[in-house]
Amino acid sequence: MFDFVGGTNGSVTRTALMRKLSMISNFSTSLRVPVWLDQFGVRGDDAGGAAAQATYLHELLQLFAEARFHWSYWIWRRPMAWPCPDGFAVECQLTNGTYALQQLKLDGLAKWIGPSPEPLPPYKPIVPCPPAPEPxxxxxxxxxxxxxxxxxxxxxxxxxxxxxxxxxxxxxxxxxxxxxxxxxxxxxxxxxxxxxxxxxxxxxxxxxxxxxxxxxxxxxxxx
Incomplete structure (x- = not known):
């Protein structure tokens, strides 16, 4: 539903994510029920490199906060079974057995969790414009x-x-x-x-x- 959206233009990424998340938001607001998104993540080898990954993570978490969606990130720590640093883990294990912290993911998540999270922005349900008909x-x-x-x-x-x-x-x-x-x-x-x-x-x-x-x-x- 909210697969990776590439690119470094925050406005374009946000618009694409709003379209993907609108059904969840409509469900939440119409039935007045909370939403918990379990689970999402950013792969280290997602297209566009670090800049696109950081843009996606920032815009997605901002929308989650505005719409009051609860969420959990996949995954915090991952052993060697998953590629490092190309997987989802914030801390992944290298082939030599040591663990490497992925700062890009940590920085994006630290805005909302940890010892000094930012206050929530004003509540703003996701109500995107309908997409133009596609040929x-x-x-x-x-x-x-x-x-x-x-x-x-x-x-x-x-x-x-x-x-x-x-x-x-x-x-x-x-x-x-x-x-x-x-x-x-x-x-x-x-x-x-x-x-x-x-x-x-x-x-x-x-x-x-x-x-x-x-x-x-x-x-x-x-x-």
């Missing part, structure tokens, strides 16, 4: 990038992946509910044995049911 060709390319790893596994796996990313595509401004057949066909190719006359039909698919089935399958696979 179907761009939606197809975005979906293909999201499901690139699933394409070689066949139509069923690819189809499942596309529907699993429905919310992500909606965030990008895609009319997924109206264009899903075109998107699936572009990313996955035609279904085996599908009649040509039915390939383009978007009217016969229960979108919500497809998404729910996909989610249930993913949950079952994780057990």
């Amino acid at each position: 179907v060709a761009q939606c197809e390319e975005h979906a293909k990038a999201m499901c690139n790893a699933s394409i070689p596994r066949g139509y069923a796996a690819c189809h499942k992946c596309v529907f699993a990313h429905r919310d992500d595509l909606l965030e990008e401004g895609c009319d997924f509910d109206g264009q899903h057949s075109s998107i699936v066909r572009f990313v996955c190719g035609p279904a085996a044995g599908a009649a040509e006359s039915n390939v383009g039909s978007d009217e016969c698919v229960d979108i919500e049911r497809e998404v729910e089935v996909t989610r249930r399958q993913e949950m079952a696979a994780e057990r």
Whole structure:
């Protein structure tokens, strides 16, 4: 929901994160329930290097504070099993067995936690402007990038992946509910044995049911 946003322009990063976090904020404000985001982190090898990572961490934590989202960072200390300094850890273990503190992450987190955290800013729920509609060709390319790893596994796996990313595509401004057949066909190719006359039909698919089935399958696979 709030995957890494590259770049060093704080305003652009903030706008992109607001779009990603808006559904959580709407849930919190409409139902008057607190939100705890467990867990987020910044990888040491995220695109853009230290400047982009620092911008992302600063803007994300600022939005968390304004929206009164509770959060936990993944992860404080990590042994050698995870790349160092390319992983998420604030303190990671090098191949020689020693631990290295990642100052960029520590500086970003220290603004809000530790012995001298800053006071919370005024409460400001996240209410972003809706994204401009995105042309179907761009939606197809975005979906293909999201499901690139699933394409070689066949139509069923690819189809499942596309529907699993429905919310992500909606965030990008895609009319997924109206264009899903075109998107699936572009990313996955035609279904085996599908009649040509039915390939383009978007009217016969229960979108919500497809998404729910996909989610249930993913949950079952994780057990």
